[in-house]
Amino acid sequence: MGGDALEVIRARRSIGRLTDPAPSEEELRQILEAGAAAPDHGELKPWRFIVLRGDAKDAFGEVLVDAYVARVQAVGGEPKDGQLKKERTKLGRAPVVVVVCAVNQHSDEIPWIEQVLAAGAATQNMSLAATALGYASMWRTGPAAYDRRILQALGLGDDDAIVGFLYLGTPVEGRELPPHEPSLDGVVSEWQPPTPSA
Numbered sequence: 001m002g003g004d005a006l007e008v009i010r011a012r013r014s015i016g017r018l019t020d021p022a023p024s025e026e027e028l029r030q031i032l033e034a035g036a037a038a039p040d041h042g043e044l045k046p047w048r049f050i051v052l053r054g055d056a057k058d059a060f061g062e063v064l065v066d067a068y069v070a071r072v073q074a075v076g077g078e079p080k081d082g083q084l085k086k087e088r089t090k091l092g093r094a095p096v097v098v099v100v101c102a103v104n105q106h107s108d109e110i111p112w113i114e115q116v117l118a119a120g121a122a123t124q125n126m127s128l129a130a131t132a133l134g135y136a137s138m139w140r141t142g143p144a145a146y147d148r149r150i151l152q153a154l155g156l157g158d159d160d161a162i163v164g165f166l167y168l169g170t171p172v173e174g175r176e177l178p179p180h181e182p183s184l185d186g187v188v189s190e191w192q193p194p195t196p197s198a
């Protein structure tokens with residue numbers, strides 16, 4: 001069991017182009033449940049998982065387009081054709097996209113940053129669950145994740161946050177990546193108490 005988990009952690013790679021097969025209904029439920037099993041200080045459940053697929057995913061592409069246009073126009077710019085196309089089609093990079101949101105529980109005890117971290121841990125749990133089930137994923141953000149218009153379109157408030165768009169599916173042929181070979185160079189140290197000065 002422990003060995004399997006470590007294998008899945010290394011096998012999880014972000015793949016930019018995903019296609020069918022998508023996780024089945026039951027597999028998607030398992031993936032979402034893995035998200036809801038994330039560490040959660042105070043058990044606030046400070047997360048919402050919003051599934052985008054099928055026609056609704058295409059429709060959300062238009063929401064991304066409108067928000068992009070509004071962002072550009074807000075600073076006196078002109079939308080670019082290439083970017084319009086990108087916004088309209090970007091959700092097409094996977095058959096299912098889960099928008100992972102941190103929903104502010106306005107707790108006196110648990111700081112907002114911990115609620116965002118819990119939603120981030122939920123995202124990673126989902127990514128690992130997808131890997132364990134034989135699918136690939138990619139965690140993306142970008143300007144849309146920080147745009148209030150997008151939060152609003154998802155039914156969330158200004159105090160909430162999008163922690164990621166989690167793309168899920170099967171790698172397009174040739175896009176598979178080998179497992180991680182993580183490096184600890186310059187990352188780990190062992191603290192020692194200062195030696196008392198003479």
Ligand SMILES: Cc1cc2nc3c(=O)[nH]c(=O)nc-3n(C[C@H](O)[C@H](O)[C@H](O)COP(=O)(O)O)c2cc1C
Pocket residue numbers: 012013014015138139140141142163164
């Ligand atoms: C919060 C967060 C947001 C990210 N947003 C993007 C993104 O918008 N575009 C992108 O190419 N990679 C993004 N990444 C990085 C990829 O998800 C991925 O981790 C990275 O490409 C390394 O690949 P690996 O996961 O296979 O190690 C993001 C990662 C995190 C944790």
